[in-house]
Amino acid sequence: MKIITIFILTLMTTLGTLSQEFYYAIATEPTPVLNSPDFESVFGGADGMTVKTDDQGLIREMEFIALPGTVFDLLGEFDHGSYKIFKAECKEYEYGTELFIDSRFVELKKKRPGERFITLPKKEDIYNVLDKVVGNRYCWGGNYNEGIKKLVELYQPKGNVSENLKNEWMLTGCDCSGLMYEATGGFTPRNTSKLVNYGEAVEIEGLTAEEIAAKCKPLDMIVWNGHVIYVYDEKTSIQSSLSKGGVIKLDLVETLQEVMSLKTPVNNFDASTGSRFVIRRWFSDN
Secondary structure (H helix, E strand, O other), X not given: OHHHHHHHHHHHHOOXXXXXXXXXXXXXXXXXXXXOOOHHHHEEOOOOOEEOOOOOOOOOOEEEEEOOOOEEEEEEEEEOOOOEEEEEEOOOOOOXXXXXXXXXXXXXEOOOOOOOOOOOOOHHHHHHHHHHHOOXXXXXXXXXXXXXXXXXXXXXXXXXXXXXXXXXXXXXXXOHHHHHHHHOOOOOOOOHHHHOOOOXXXXXXXXXXHHHHHHOOOOXXXXXXXEEEEEEEOOEEEEEEOOOOEEEEEEHHHHHHHHHOOOXXXXXXXXXXXXXXXEEEOOOOO
16 A cells, blocks of 8 residues: 555656647636646645645645636646646746646647737726725635636535635635736736835835825835735725735725834835835826
8 A cells, every 4th residue: 555655646746748749828717826736635635625725724835826818838747637737837927936737727739829918907997806806805826806616626525515615615815916916907916026116116214104195096005025905095905914804995094004013114125124115106097
């Protein structure tokens, strides 16, 4: 039994070369992208009834959900017979992390397709998405709030599951940067490590929360490396937060006061040190 187990694990962890002359793939639907090839352990686990989460209830293997039209360069494959797990790269998500996708979410291509055409939606369309998802759950790596039903079909639970577990399985909800990524159709960067330098700086160093709020404009980003909050309007913020239960609107001044109780407002994130935040202005009505 031990020899068989070792053999199975070896098969699971051996990355093979591409078996056919398909070197690229394009997402045909919202596509979960993991930093692990072992999708079955994440969606089902050993008992077929478990979603793999950490002590905070987060699926740390999740990176993001690629939107339809996203292009992948394929680097290798894990053959599961009826489907494959591809190791891939993606220009829309370059954060130095290994990426893996399930072949059943993509269409294979021999020639590299053109990158997905991304345009900034109208302001009212962005707000329609933001308003629609208020109250939704927080999901690490999530940026497709309605969830992916196909995950439950492909990695089918071996019994009845609760609605909460089903939502976890489907990656329902979004994380902080995923909130705006979905609202803009992937126009904004996916992670806060890039958002801290995205757009233009709003000078806030040395100001009070009230003074900072007065300088904010709708859709400005209150951001540091690890979290982002958005200015909804002159009095309101919106964010997706694990500690606050998901997507929530709050008073803008009170939000800034809470952030400033732990972090210092600075004008340039990279030129500063310590626990700090910046405000970046990326949206213009002009």
